[in-house]
Amino acid sequence: ARERSRSTDLYLRGRSVFPGGVTRATIELDPQPIYMASGKGAYVQDVDGNRFLDLNNNFTTLIHGHGYPPVADAVSRLLHNGSCFSNPTHYEIALAELLVDRIPTVEQLRFVNTGTEAVMFAIKAARAYTGRPAIIRFAGCYHGSYDWAETGQNGVMVHNGVDGTTGLPGYAGAPAQSADDVIVLEFNDIEALERAVKRHADHLAAILIDPMPSRAGLLQPLPQFVARVNALAKRHGILLIADEVLNLRQGYCGASHRYGFQPDLITLGKIIGGGFPIGAIGGRADVMAVFGGDAPNPLVPQGGTFSANPVSMIAGLVAMETLTPEAFGRLELMGETLCGELRECAARLGRPFSVAGAASLFRIHPKSLLPRTYTEARMTAGQTQCMRALTRFFREQGILLPFGAAACLSTAMTERDIDQVASVFQQFLQSQHQPSWE
Numbered sequence: 273a274r275e276r277s278r279s280t281d282l283y284l285r286g287r288s289v290f291p292g293g294v295t296r297a298t299i300e301l302d303p304q305p306i307y308m309a310s311g312k313g314a315y316v317q318d319v320d321g322n323r324f325l326d327l328n329n330n331f332t333t334l335i336h337g338h339g340y341p342p343v344a345d346a347v348s349r350l351l352h353n354g355s356c357f358s359n360p361t362h363y364e365i366a367l368a369e370l371l372v373d374r375i376p377t378v379e380q381l382r383f384v385n386t387g388t389e390a391v392m393f394a395i396k397a398a399r400a401y402t403g404r405p406a407i408i409r410f411a412g413c414y415h416g417s418y419d420w421a422e423t424g425q426n427g428v429m430v431h432n433g434v435d436g437t438t439g440l441p442g443y444a445g446a447p448a449q450s451a452d453d454v455i456v457l458e459f460n461d462i463e464a465l466e467r468a469v470k471r472h473a474d475h476l477a478a479i480l481i482d483p484m485p486s487r488a489g490l491l492q493p494l495p496q497f498v499a500r501v502n503a504l505a506k507r508h509g510i511l512l513i514a515d516e517v518l519n520l521r522q523g524y525c526g527a528s529h530r531y532g533f534q535p536d537l538i539t540l541g542k543i544i545g546g547g548f549p550i551g552a553i554g555g556r557a558d559v560m561a562v563f564g565g566d567a568p569n570p571l572v573p574q575g576g577t578f579s580a581n582p583v584s585m586i587a588g589l590v591a592m593e594t595l596t597p598e599a600f601g602r603l604e605l606m607g608e609t610l611c612g613e614l615r616e617c618a619a620r621l622g623r624p625f626s627v628a629g630a631a632s633l634f635r636i637h638p639k640s641l642l643p644r645t646y647t648e649a650r651m652t653a654g655q656t657q658c659m660r661a662l663t664r665f666f667r668e669q670g671i672l673l674p675f676g677a678a679a680c681l682s683t684a685m686t687e688r689d690i691d692q693v694a695s696v697f698q699q700f701l702q703s704q705h706q707p708s709w710e
């Protein structure tokens with residue numbers, strides 16, 4: 273077992289100042305948090321000197337890995353000239369121009385600091401534009417922590433007497449309206465979508481969709497489903513919000529473009545900040561006008577002390593500029609190779625595992641059939657135990673694999689890293705560490 277006494281000491285200190293010992297619900301606590309000391313390229317090193325290949329990359333943010341020199345250089349130069357102003361800077365225009373140029377739907381955009389804020393403002397924009405309050409979202413998907421966006425993220429669907437698909441609020445004591453105005457459907461379920469839109473069209477501001485929802489299982493959108501989402505939204509004047517906070521990394525033009533979604537608004541975050549806090553709402557210029565058109569008062573006021581701060585802007589610009597079509601092509605190839613090797617390994621050893629994913633993202637499921645919906649992706653207690661054991665095994669072998677979320681590659685990785693991941697998976701399947709849950 274690996275040394276972890278320094279992490280243990282820090283956790284003890286953390287426990288006295290933070291509820292739960294840490295300041296993010298997403299920190300891996302099994303069996304205790306690992307405190308990081310540094311990161312370089314594809315690898316991180318913890319405070320006890322253990323080195324890990326990082327397949328988490330701060331929840332898919334660091335597409336170039338850690339300490340990416342072009343970003344580090346640009347940010348260090350900038351810091352000496354001031355890190356934030358109450359005035360705009362040219363950096364925000366340069367990053368916005370790059371995104372408008374690459375992402376087909378994005379004619380204009382606004383910067384914020386997190387994906388949570390981006391989704392919140394996109395929902396507010398859709399309400400202001402349509403004059404309607406409600407949204408449709410999909411079970412088990414994560415969209416940050418705005419009340420209406422987190423309702424239903426746990427996937428629990430409660431019969432509401434009308435159409436049987438309202439979600440549970442995201443936290444205890446949430447206002448009841450946050451559940452009343454959110455319809456939670458199963459991803460890829462065309463009939464449920466048609467029923468809900470037919471019943472609630474006059475009430476619906478938006479359909480909020482992640483093109484390949486990670487937490488729900490990294491589910492692949494079925495082409496017929498994509499076509500129905502587009503058509504129903506258009507026909508009923510409901511805005512389609514594509515949450516690409518995570519999935520923009522699927523390609524040079526993003527994930528909606530890749531799968532054929534035609535969103536009116538897109539939310540962005542993670543990779544567009546080059547490793548610094550960021551979020552953005554982009555979309556059709558006539559919809560984006562709710563944030564500031566010709567009228568003296570915008571329909572949706574949107575500010576933020578650190579919105580468009582030059583540090584995030586320059587870091588994002590440099591990170592995105594170096595993400596050329598060739599860089600995406602290389603990531604795609606590495607991802608395909610890895611998914612292929614993992615699938616082949618499970619098949620050869622006759623183990624019930626499937627691998628979801630595309631481009632630089634993948635997720636191993638303890639299921640012989642690839643899940644198409646959140647319900648299919650949900651794990652039994654035995655399967656959860658198995659995935660816990662897999663995550664621990666990977667960590668012992670020096671690889672950080674996220675539990676219950678998408679793993680990802682970075683441009684800092686090499687074919688050797690890919691081979692190592694595949695080889696550790698094979699060792700796990702062959703080892704006695706695998707509980708007999710099947």
Ligand code: PMP
Binds near residue numbers: 385388391415519541
């Ligand atoms: N939407 C999606 C699809 C996400 O993956 C995330 C973060 N994992 C968010 C929104 C929230 O972003 P943030 O953590 O920056 O608030």
